[in-house]
Amino acid sequence: MKIILTKDLPGLGFKDEVVSVKNGYGRNYIIPQGFGVLANKSNSKVLKENLKQTAKKQEEILKAAQKLSKKIGDLVIEFKLKTGSDEKVFGSVTTAQISKMLEEKGFEVHKKNISILSKVNNVGEYDVDLKIHKDLTHPIKINVTGDIVKPKKKKTVKKEDKPKDDVKDSKETSKKEVKNTSSEKVNDDSVSKESKKDTKESKKDTKESKKSKK
Template structure:
């Protein structure tokens, strides 16, 4: 009996496969559990239509994600860090700091999606990739600058 699989089954086939299986296997296992539908001309056309609709929806979603990634990539994030002698940073800039900076600018990004190999431990400019859904990657420019001390800006009183 020819059936169209409705889900991926180990050792049988993948979602959407048109396969030929034993009649008993189809009647007793696949069809009652709705893991497959009988392959007639109507079900084949319906499945192909559903596949086309899903492909168009995925294409539209990918375009939206790419537009969002372009907006995120346009952002330049400036993070102030405390430094000591010879501009040596205390601590480091992590993915959490970058996610908070993006959230302050109106972009919600999961910190686990920020692909920072190691925390940033020196002043300067770094481009950081951010993984988005559907294999889209945005890059954010992060500038790490010296934090201006509040007490050095205030005049000394006598």
């Protein structure tokens, strides 16, 4: 359906502009909220009369918009976003942020009248359109720079250094254990030799005993 706007409606149009909208949006919001009327024959006739009477005023509004456009000029708004090493940004730039930055510079443009022409994914420049009048759109740029986020390093847990005295005692204990082990081995060898000697002597006595009996 076609609607004649009776007030500026950000994101849709300006006063006395004829716009096309969905039936539900027009009947349930625009008309009840007083933003516009149905563009029928009678209302269109009234619009023409109003435009004739307000032609001078409309001209002044357009001149004000042209003046604003000239002031904005070749504006570039800077944004710094966190990025990875591949220069891809974390997050994005919104029309609300651009509107706020413009306001800080003295330019009032509603966020719904701002269009970012491409998605902000990487660092670099992006084109933005500002609709400051129904017959005037002003282009600006935003420049996105990166703040590289370094990955967090894993904390390494250091082993506690033993005191020197403990290390010394540990070495001495180890030496003693080795010495004792060697000593035990020597004793075992001695016992084994004695045992073998006793066995030989026993065999010798047995042989002599047999000879004696014969």
